[in-house]
Each structure stands twice: as structure tokens, then as C-alpha cells.
Amino acid sequence: MMSEHTDEGSASAEEAGRIREAVRKVGQAQGFPLFKLYFGRDSTGDEAVWIYFDLDPSYASGRQEISRLDSLATAVKEAIFRIHTPLVPYVRFREGNVARAR
Numbered sequence: 001m002m003s004e005h006t007d008e009g010s011a012s013a014e015e016a017g018r019i020r021e022a023v024r025k026v027g028q029a030q031g032f033p034l035f036k037l038y039f040g041r042d043s044t045g046d047e048a049v050w051i052y053f054d055l056d057p058s059y060a061s062g063r064q065e066i067s068r069l070d071s072l073a074t075a076v077k078e079a080i081f082r083i084h085t086p087l088v089p090y091v092r093f094r095e096g097n098v099a100r101a102r
Contacts, residue, residue, distance in 0.1 A: 011039045011047070011049065011085075011087060015085055015087070016037065016039065018083050018085070019037065019049055019080060019083070019085060019087070020037060022076075022079040022080055022082070022083055023035055023037070023051055023076055023079065023080070025079065026072070026075045026076050026079050027053065027072070027076070030068075030071070030072050030075065032053045032055075032072055034053065034054040034096065035051055035052060035053045035054065036051075036052045036054070037049055037050070037051055037052075038050040038052070039087070042088060042090070046088050047086060047087050047088070048087055048088040048089070048090060049080070049085075049087045049088070049089050049090070050090045050091075050092060051076055051089060051090065051091045051092065052092045052093070052094055053069075053072070053091070053092070053093050053094075054094060054095075054096030055093050055094065055095055055096065056095075056096075057095050057096075059095075069093055072091070073091035076089065076091050077089045077091060
């Protein structure tokens with residue numbers, strides 16, 4: 001499930017589509033297919049994209065799981081940088097009702 005919110009003056013539809021596809025590929029490959037995109041300006045005024053991955057409430061929070069999330073965040077940022085977008089990527093994780101979202 002993907003959705004996006006765009007503030008005026010941020011990503012074009014084409015750019016949003018390229019970002020969505022890059023995030024989808026990385027997320028699915030690493031087992032995190034559910035995400036939402038939000039476009040706007042960050043606290044410094046730079047155009048940015050926030051990527052929120054929804055985690056199952058029962059997702060463990062041990063060292064290995066945190067490392068896995070860190071690897072996912074790094075891979076998503078690298079994928080976004082590879083498409084040469086000027087938007088600053090911010091990757092976030094939040095507990096969501098994953099069962100209902102599927």
C-alpha cells in the first residue's frame with residue numbers, strides 16, 4: 001500500500017513516480033512492501049521526501065532487527081540518490097496496522 005502527500009512546490013508527478021518506484025523495489029526486496037511518501041520542505045527549507053515504512057506491531061526490536069531497519073534506510077537513500085533527485089530523503093519507521101493494510 002502506497003500513498004503520498006505533496007505540498008505545493010515540491011516533487012513533480014514524474015519525480016514522485018521515480019521515487020515511488022525506487023523505494024518500492026528496495027522495500028520489497030528487503031521484505032518491507034508497505035510505505036507512504038510525503039513531499040514538502042524540511043526545517044531548513046530544502047525540498048524533501050519522507051518515506052514512512054509501516055512495521056507490524058509485533059516487529060521485534062532487538063539488535064539484529066534494528067540493524068535490518070538501518071540497512072533498509074541506507075539502501076532507500078542510496079536508491080534515491082541514484083535517480084539524481086534534488087530532494088533530501090528522510091526514512092522513518094512507524095508501527096502500523098499491517099494486517100489491515102494488505
